[in-house]
Amino acid sequence: xxxxxRVEHLTHTYGSGTPFERSAVQDLSFQVEAGEFLGVIGHTGxxxxxxxxxxxxxLRPTSGHIYLDGTDIWAKPKEIRQVRFxxxxxxxxxxxxxxxxxxxxxxAFGPTNMGLTPEQVDRAVREAAAFAGLSEExxxxxxxxxxxxQKRRVAIAGVIAMDPKVLILxxxxxxxxxxxxxxxxxxxxAYHQAKGNTILLVSHSMDEIARNVDRILVLKDAHVLMSGxxxxxFARAEELESAGLDVPQVTxxxxxxxxxxxxxxxxxxxxxxxxxxxxxxxxGGSAVC
Amino acid sequence: xxxxEQLEYAYPAEEGKTPRLALGxxxxxxxxxxxxVVLGHNGxxxxxxxxxxxxVLLPTGGKVWVEGMDTADEALLxxxxxxxxxxFQNPDNQIVANVVEExxxxxxxxxxxxxxxxxxxxxxxxxxxxxxxxVxxxxxxxxxxQKQRVAIAGVIAMEPECIVLDExxxxxxxxxxxxxxxxxxxxxxxxxxxxxxxxxxxxxxxxADRVIVMNDGQVAMDGSPQxxxxxxxxxxxxxxxxxxxxxxxxxxxxSGWDVPLDALTVEACADAVAAAMK
Numbered sequence: 001x002x003x004x005x006r007v008e009h010l011t012h013t014y015g016s017g018t019p020f021e022r023s024a025v026q027d028l029s030f031q032v033e034a035g036e037f038l039g040v041i042g043h044t045g046x047x048x049x050x051x052x053x054x055x056x057x058x059l060r061p062t063s064g065h066i067y068l069d070g071t072d073i074w075a076k077p078k079e080i081r082q083v084r085f086x087x088x089x090x091x092x093x094x095x096x097x098x099x100x101x102x103x104x105x106x107x108a109f110g111p112t113n114m115g116l117t118p119e120q121v122d123r124a125v126r127e128a129a130a131f132a133g134l135s136e137e138x139x140x141x142x143x144x145x146x147x148x149x150q151k152r153r154v155a156i157a158g159v160i161a162m163d164p165k166v167l168i169l170x171x172x173x174x175x176x177x178x179x180x181x182x183x184x185x186x187x188x189x190a191y192h193q194a195k196g197n198t199i200l201l202v203s204h205s206m207d208e209i210a211r212n213v214d215r216i217l218v219l220k221d222a223h224v225l226m227s228g229x230x231x232x233x234f235a236r237a238e239e240l241e242s243a244g245l246d247v248p249q250v251t252x253x254x255x256x257x258x259x260x261x262x263x264x265x266x267x268x269x270x271x272x273x274x275x276x277x278x279x280x281x282x283x284g285g286s287a288v289c
Numbered sequence: 290x291x292x293x294e295q296l297e298y299a300y301p302a303e304e305g306k307t308p309r310l311a312l313g314x315x316x317x318x319x320x321x322x323x324x325x326v327v328l329g330h331n332g333x334x335x336x337x338x339x340x341x342x343x344x345v346l347l348p349t350g351g352k353v354w355v356e357g358m359d360t361a362d363e364a365l366l367x368x369x370x371x372x373x374x375x376x377f378q379n380p381d382n383q384i385v386a387n388v389v390e391e392x393x394x395x396x397x398x399x400x401x402x403x404x405x406x407x408x409x410x411x412x413x414x415x416x417x418x419x420x421x422x423x424v425x426x427x428x429x430x431x432x433x434x435q436k437q438r439v440a441i442a443g444v445i446a447m448e449p450e451c452i453v454l455d456e457x458x459x460x461x462x463x464x465x466x467x468x469x470x471x472x473x474x475x476x477x478x479x480x481x482x483x484x485x486x487x488x489x490x491x492x493x494x495x496x497a498d499r500v501i502v503m504n505d506g507q508v509a510m511d512g513s514p515q516x517x518x519x520x521x522x523x524x525x526x527x528x529x530x531x532x533x534x535x536x537x538x539x540x541x542x543x544s545g546w547d548v549p550l551d552a553l554t555v556e557a558c559a560d561a562v563a564a565a566m567k
Contacts, residue, residue: 044432044462149331175378175459177330177489179528204462207533246463249492249533249555256559262566271533275540282546282566 010064024050039209042219056087088164094155128161297350329503374444380436434465515551534558
């Protein structure tokens with residue numbers, strides 16, 4: 001089956017021909033399967049933001065190609081707007097981008113521009129609001145009366161309302177407290193399950209990525225450093241750390257236990273797994289390897 | 290260094306509504322030279338509390354003293370701000386100049402410090418935060434962590450006795466967070482500056498002298514990191530998580546293991562688990 005997104009030899013150079021010339025992404029190739037929940041991680045300056053702005057055509061590659069459902073998105077540059085309806089991008093701190101008089105109208109902006117009928121728009125708005133965890137009575141309020149966390153949900157609902165094939169979330173939980181983070185991620189997981197569409201989650205937090213995604217793409221210095229399931233990626237903890245990335249605390253505990261002679265898989269990344277592994281180890285009696 | 294007595298604060302209410310108390314009677318005494326982390330979920334009052342420490346906000350009830358000076362006394366405002374410096378969340382909102390050294394010099398210039406003394410302070414402050422190589426750089430080209438360190442240097446150049454970091458790490462990536470955190474610890478250790486760090490990243494509290502947990506405008510917990518983090522159920526009830534180290538030890542204890550709950554760091558936790566294995 002054709003992957004939903006295929007990136008081939010993507011290079012983007014800023015300030016071409018000036019002394020500040022710099023490639024933010026360099027010869028990047030990877031693909032995303034339809035329905036996949038992919039985590040994208042990399043520290044500041046690794047090329048994450050430049051990459052995701054290419055996926056919905058906000059930036060045009062200096063060289064290389066991006067295929068959406070098998071079609072090069074720049075094959076017909078005049079129709080790039082269609083790509084933006086299909087690949088929804090929620091920026092960092094999107095709550096600063098709300099502009100309408102009511103929450104309802106803000107969420108309705110995208111689907112209205114897509115040319116849906118008022119009935120279809122209404123259905124899209126209500127469904128998106130529910131997915132984003134916004135209650136019905138908030139729809140008539142001004143976005144500016146809402147809390148920061150609610151505003152962010154409005155911004156996310158505005159993108160979900162376009163029913164994109166691919167939803168890209170850039171640091172959706174930045175600045176939220178632990179409970180707020182977990183609640184928002186639970187909403188995103190439920191949306192993914194209900195819709196079965198493709199999600200790209202960009203985050204600084206390895207813990208957050210590890211607990212939510214099927215596969216992780218790690219970027220470093222404009223290149224793909226590695227990609228694989230969370231388990232495969234965390235098995236290479238030293239490489240991650242040398243790329244300036246966090247390794248989940250549980251993985252670091254597992255490694256420290258291994259250093260102390262315990263036969264623990266160093267790639268575990270949840271406390272549940274590590275607890276189970278330790279209990280099994282003690283029961284088995286062969287604690288030291 | 291800092292003292293509050295029955296501190297209350299209500300944000301101005303909309304017409305016809307009763308004002309909500311963001312702080313409802315806080316009594317605190319913060320020792321000179323200590324490193325204090327204040328935790329709490331959004332809306333718990335932690336940032337409101339922080340803004341009282343250098344008179345950005347004034348109490349609507351009760352008192353705040355900075356080294357014995359009442360923050361409500363307008364005549365003392367400059368003296369108070371000189372002693373307690375503040376670094377805020379968004380690095381882009383607190384840079385005022387086009388060149389790093391000018392930004393750091395901004396506060397001492399306003400305090401009327403002589404030029405040669407300013408030069409010394411700026412160089413020293415940038416060295417302390419490890420940004421001396423960027424003296425003549427443009428701030429907007431720096432990373433988030435670097436910008437925050439410049440903001441901290443700007444505060445250090447006032448030679449304060451206390452620095453309040455109000456969620457100063459919230460918008461940074463792990464590397465930037467680590468840069469800011471280790472800078473704060475170094476200032477505390479080497480210069481004896483009192484540090485108050487407001488955050489919702491639990492692991493930033495691991496090495497603090499004292500952890501204060503705010504909830505609903507009140508102090509809900511107060512003690513050493515070990516004392517606070519071993520109260521797993523209470524923290525969860527307050528909408529906070531515990532570090533994974535403590536969570537692991539907690540789960541193992543639930544299964545009948547004899548492990549302590551206060552092994553906060555990865556190494557201490559691994560030691561405790563390995564010991565229980567034998």
